[in-house]
Amino acid sequence: MKGLLESVIRGLGNGSVYALLALGFVIIYKATRVISFAQPALMLAGGVAVSYLAALTGFYPAVLLAALLIAGVALVVERVSIRPMVGRPVFVVAIITLGIDVVLRVIVNGFIGRDVRQVGDPWGFTQVSLGPLVVQSRWLAMMLVTAVLVALLFAFFRYTRYGLAMRAAAFDQEIALAQGVSVGAVFALSWGLAGFLAAIAGMFVGTGQGIEQLTWVVALKALPAIIVGGLDSLGGAVAGGLIVGVVESLFQSYQGEFAPWLGQNFAVVSPYVVMLIVLMVRPYGLFGTREVERV
Numbered sequence: 590m591k592g593l594l595e596s597v598i599r600g601l602g603n604g605s606v607y608a609l610l611a612l613g614f615v616i617i618y619k620a621t622r623v624i625s626f627a628q629p630a631l632m633l634a635g636g637v638a639v640s641y642l643a644a645l646t647g648f649y650p651a652v653l654l655a656a657l658l659i660a661g662v663a664l665v666v667e668r669v670s671i672r673p674m675v676g677r678p679v680f681v682v683a684i685i686t687l688g689i690d691v692v693l694r695v696i697v698n699g700f701i702g703r704d705v706r707q708v709g710d711p712w713g714f715t716q717v718s719l720g721p722l723v724v725q726s727r728w729l730a731m732m733l734v735t736a737v738l739v740a741l742l743f744a745f746f747r748y749t750r751y752g753l754a755m756r757a758a759a760f761d762q763e764i765a766l767a768q769g770v771s772v773g774a775v776f777a778l779s780w781g782l783a784g785f786l787a788a789i790a791g792m793f794v795g796t797g798q799g800i801e802q803l804t805w806v807v808a809l810k811a812l813p814a815i816i817v818g819g820l821d822s823l824g825g826a827v828a829g830g831l832i833v834g835v836v837e838s839l840f841q842s843y844q845g846e847f848a849p850w851l852g853q854n855f856a857v858v859s860p861y862v863v864m865l866i867v868l869m870v871r872p873y874g875l876f877g878t879r880e881v882e883r884v
Contacts, residue, residue, distance in 0.1 A: 595722050596842040597835055602728025604834020605735035609790040610811035611818065611826035612742065613783030619759035619821055620779035623679055625686045627666065628787050629808035630693035635659045635788025636708055636800040637700050643709030651709070656788040663784025666693075667777050675776075698802045705799035713797045727796045738789065739827055742782075746823070751778060759821075810837075813864035819877020828876060833860040 610628055617625040638658050642651035666689055674682045712727040746752035751774075757765040758775040766772055787808075791800070794807050810833060818829025840856035848855075873879050 591721055592842065595724055596838050598719075598722065598724045599728055600835030600838030601831055602725075602731040602834070603838065604814075604831035605731040606790045606793045606807075606830075607811050607814045607833050608735055608827045608830025609738065609786045609793075610808050611814040611830045612739070612823060613786045613790075614811060614815045615818075615820065615823055615826040616755075616779045616786075617783050618815075619823075620755060620775050621671070621682070623671075623682045623686065624820075625780075625783065626683065627663075627686045627689040627693065628783065628811065629805040630690040630697065631659055631663060631784050631787035632791040632794065632808045633694060633800070633805040634662065634697045634791070635784075636791030636795040636804065637697050637706060638788065639708045639792045640706040640795065640800060641700070648709045648711055652789070652792050655792065656785045659788035659791075660781040660785040662693075663780040663787075664777055667780035671780070672773060672776060675773075694802075694805055701800060701802050703802075705801045706795075707799045708792055708795035710792070710796040725797075727793070730796075731793050734789065734793075735827075738786070743823070755779065810860050813860040816864045816874060817867045819874030821878050822874065822876040825874055825876030829874070833863060836860065836863050 610632060613628050613631075614624060617623065635655055638655035639648075639651050642654050645651070646654065670685055670689055671682060674685060710727070712725070712730055715726045716723050717726050717729070746756060754765070754770045755775050755778060757768065757770050758772050762772050765775075790808075791804075794800070794804055811830065814829035814833045815826055816829070817832055818825025818827070837856050837859050840859040844851055844855050844859075845853075867875065871877075
């Protein structure tokens with residue numbers, strides 16, 4: 590039981606990072622109806638920015654500055670590359686985000702170089718005791734920061750003017766325009782928020798192990814998270830990220846003992862197996878909106 594609980598906590602920690610990335614995907618999708626494939630590059634850029642800024646300002650100010658910097662980069666990307674494509678087919682815009690991801694990663698890789706860059710986090714692989722359980726500090730930090738950011742994000746959408754504008758645009762862009770909502774500003778804000786969250790996720794991905802050129806692959810695990818939770822559900826993104834993280838952690842801990850015939854490293858693909866199972870049962874995700882068609 591002790592090992593099981595420790596594995597679950599590790600999964601919730603990693604799942605918190607997936608949840609931050611998934612929230613970025615969902616926020617942009619709800620605002621623009623486009624899946625942005627630029628999130629991995631923004632995540633990588635955030636982690637690298639922290640690694641440089643931490644040497645100048647210390648770790649915690651560096652995280653805030655890096656998140657704001659990447660949010661600014663995302664705003665510029667949206668204004669230059671996405672805004673002119675309003676009204677064009679969705680798949681065209683999605684392909685453009687894929688190109689943006691490649692370009693950004695090539696630029697960021699120049700700042701990474703061939704060596705692993707440490708983000709200067711204070712946790713590393715240090716462990717703490719929670720009663721009989723021994724867990725790494727970074728898992729707890731991931732869960733705590735994600736919980737605070739999710740609470741702030743939901744309060745923003747529920748109680749602020751801009752949050753209400755984003756909800757209106759997500760419901761129906763034409764009606765929102767008729768009510769005086771600037772859909773262009775909503776698009777920009779969604780990208781800025783997604784960039785901010787991606788940078789925080791990038792910092793956490795680099796904790797203890799550092800950032801290298803292939804770190805962006807971690808962000809791909811947010812895709813099964815948003816499918817499991819529901820592509821248009823903010824709460825579903827959080828739940829999906831945590832589910833994917835826990836499933837992956839349990840496979841890492843127990844698959845070799847109970848299902849060795851699956852081969853080594855099956856945990857890497859376990860999130861996608863979960864995604865396929867959910868798609869077969871609930872194609873719109875656990876918390877997504879079920880589309881109703883009149884016939």
